[in-house]
Amino acid sequence: MIIKKFQANTEAEAIELVKKDLGKNAIIMNIKTISPKGFLKFIKKPNVEITAAIDDNQIYKQRPIAVDEVKYIKKDVEVAAIEEKLNNLQVLIEKQANNNQIEKNDTNNKDNIKEVSNSKNFEYIQLVYNQLISNEVDHKYVNQILGEIESTIKDETPLDTILASVYQKIVLKLGNPKKITPLEKKTKFVFFIGPTGVGKTTTLAKIASHFRINKNLKIAFINLDTYRIAATHQLMTYAEILGIPIKVIYSPDEMEHAQEEFKDFDLVFVDTAGRSHKDLEQRDDLIEFLNTIEPEYRDVFLVLSITTKYNDLIRITEVYSDITEYAIIFTKSDETLGVGNILNIRLLTNAPLSYLTFGQNVPDDFETINPQKIAKQLLREIEHGSSTRIT
Template sequence: MIIKKYVGKTESEATDEAKKELGGNIVVMNVRPMKKTGLLSFFQSQKIEVTVALEEETEKPQRVYTPKKSLDSASTPLTTGGQKDVVPTVTPKPSSRPKDIIDESTAIEEKLDNLSSLLEKNIKFSEKDEGVSIDHKAEKAPEREANPPSSEISEDTMSFIKLLYNTLIENEVDEIYVNQLTDEVEKISKPGMPFDFALANVYQKMVLKFGKSEPIEENKNGLKAEIFIGPTGVGKTTTIAKLASELSVTQKKKVALLTVDTYRIAAAEQLRTYASILEIPFRVIYSVDEMKQAAEDFKDYDYIMVDTAGHSLHNEELKQDVESFIRVLEDVVECENFLVLSATTKYRDLIEISDAYSEMVAYKLIFTKMDETGAKGNLYNIRMHTGAPIAYITNGQNVPDDIAIFDAQIIVKNLLGGKS
């Protein structure tokens, strides 16, 4: 992982400088104004410091993490009832950590909002709970024997690894990806490594794996089609209404709503109602010829937003119908596809759904119903499984308020046991 700081007159200028050196895959980790110094500071222009990170991809065999018997003492509950029950935080001497590590982790630790303290106080695991979480999905995990921990890994670090493992499993992060993160902690561990440094490293890794959000952006060359796909009942129609409101009312863009979902009359009428409220055009599309005509009729608009029919993964006829409408649009306008998924759907079903739609088109992700689940692990799982960026999340039925651009830092903080 590469972490560097860049300074510019604006955040954009500093970020552009980082992209020139490190490429476009950087993740902005922290932005702060620099303090003016010196006698002439009053006359100095404000400078902005941007901290960015770039993941250096490495492959490492995955394994199931199994604590050793020699560290059984670390499996006692992490409570505040006694000093021996709390994972101790080692405060390093100034010389015990390289200067670059201190500099790089400072901004991250600020963003964690004292997450290490939250973890120590709130995450408890008993011998019973530990047995459940360690064996969780064991029948699906690769059967590889765990490597003995390095002699340099302290009991404090192993306690943190167990805490991290159980916390992520509890939040329904797939065990394969949990093992990757615990392996990383073991790889970077050093004698006396403090709790907060290990936590900051995991936080960095997960934010980088999520990557940047990719919300809707304007096509400078004219009309753009935003196409929404996904199974029935995930909230596609409501999500479209929320985004249409943002684009037409807030951003003052010319937007038209289309639906090819002729199977559910209620969905079409719902979208028609939203279009009426927003005072934007609405049209039901029954054939590919009508889709071509709609693209021509709205060529002077900024966006056409297309609602498609949700369907069973085994309904090949309906799947082909949806795909034919997408292909027609791709031939005449710039298109962007969003796979809308519910955060409450079982992970196995999400895998099947995302794989089925990936056979049709490339897509970005939108997760709905975030307010209906406390475990956010599926966002990480599907991001890792598909490689598709997450554009938006929704957390309620209110139009247009209950939608937000995906923020990896908030979700990672939640997955690590903090409050989002």
């Protein structure tokens, strides 16, 4: 029996070398990925080393696997196994939380196992990397997260432990969502600001009706959206349906009257004009309106559509960060599968997340952002084709 090792950039190239040297009936004994060290391993492609043998004496009773079949078998078996693990993430994590004792591999043949699991770890990390990227998490944050868990990964760390670490990191980074909490004895003003058409008025109506109907609080509306008559009508319609008083305000001076008028109310929801964030005049108006209410008596929510391109979201959040502190509401999650923008924007702005909306129905289609759910969504689905290097 002749045993030889072959190294190449890709598995296909390595298999070609095997074929050339040992012929088509060579048996693949081991395929090992030689990973670049440290942080580079997330971005840099590994080398592949194949150990192959040719058995002159036909000592194997079982039919040996010829080189041509190897890649298909490896892909099917490994991808299926990994997919199943990803899809059962919740169970795996719960199990891990209950039982932190991870079974160690048999140490009898330690060196050998170490080599195999090393290359497996690399594939697992790459799988998680691809998964987060396919869910539109910015590569900068993917690298940051994987970089942070890198030191906790040992040679024998199984996939579920790696996944659990990434999951926990994401949950932690998403942070606790900020909810609207009424004040004890004072009226709280809740502002909804943000670009045009993202769903400010609809979301305001959803949340207001929740507090009106489920919490039985005293709610009022203020409309600062005075640029367009239609927009005023939209909020008035909701006010009528919900039996909520509404005041249309045209200048910051009038806010004082409104505070007096609504001093017995728990929450006053303030709808603002949706205009281009590049409009400086409107920006200054908004600052003036916000300044009429002391920060401790107001909540400001920046409403963003999850479907907006990340680059645009960066510019939008920059503009609003210059205006005020805010918590973030994401709308239209029913229109996309990728929730990566939630994590991107959270990490970019460091502003707390708050609510998520997922449809046009008032009042049902919203919830408080659930970090566990988002983290699962970011890790759950595995995109075929990008899940493994082996093609």
